[in-house]
Amino acid sequence: QLQLVESGGGLVQPGGSLRLSCAASGFSRFTFDYYAIGWFRQAPGKEREGVSCISMGGDYTNYADSVKGRFTISRDNAKNTVYLQMNSLKPEDTAVYYCAADQTPRGCPVIYDYWGQGTQVTVSS
Numbered sequence: 262q263l264q265l266v267e268s269g270g271g272l273v274q275p276g277g278s279l280r281l282s283c284a285a286s287g288f289s290r291f292t293f294d295y296y297a298i299g300w301f302r303q304a305p306g307k308e309r310e311g312v313s314c315i316s317m318g319g320d321y322t323n324y325a326d327s328v329k330g331r332f333t334i335s336r337d338n339a340k341n342t343v344y345l346q347m348n349s350l351k352p353e354d355t356a357v358y359y360c361a362a363d364q365t366p367r368g369c370p371v372i373y374d375y376w377g378q379g380t381q382v383t384v385s386s
Contacts, residue, residue, distance in 0.1 A: 263287050263296070263375045265360050270380030273350055279382060281345040283360030288341075294318070297369050298336065298343040302356035302382075312358070314369035315343060321368050328354075350384045357381050 269281040281300070285293050299314035313324045313334040322334050333346040343360060358380050361373035 265377035267380040
């Protein structure tokens with residue numbers, strides 16, 4: 262069973278930066294490079310929203326309009342890890358951030374079967 266663990270969250274001032282990590286383990290038939298990875302977030306009282314995703318080969322990425330130009334997703338398949346570099350953080354970025362994984366031959370999946378437990382990001386002065 263594929264397992265995902267997020268880390269790197271915390272409290273940061275507006276304008277600051279954080280780098281989230283999503284570490285995968287528990288591979289059975291397919292190794293990490295067979296999975297596309299997505300980042301999602303959920304703020305209190307709001308629905309979960311997609312933030313970014315990266316294809317299994319890393320050649321395709323996409324971003325929510327709200328984070329374009331500020332967030333960068335990347336992956337290191339040798340370390341079974343995907344990163345989300347978050348710069349110029351705003352209070353409205355405050356949320357629990359989750360990573361998710363699933364397989365798709367190209368691009369990013371519509372539905373993800375595997376989810377991490379989340380990491381809290383708080384942007385406040």
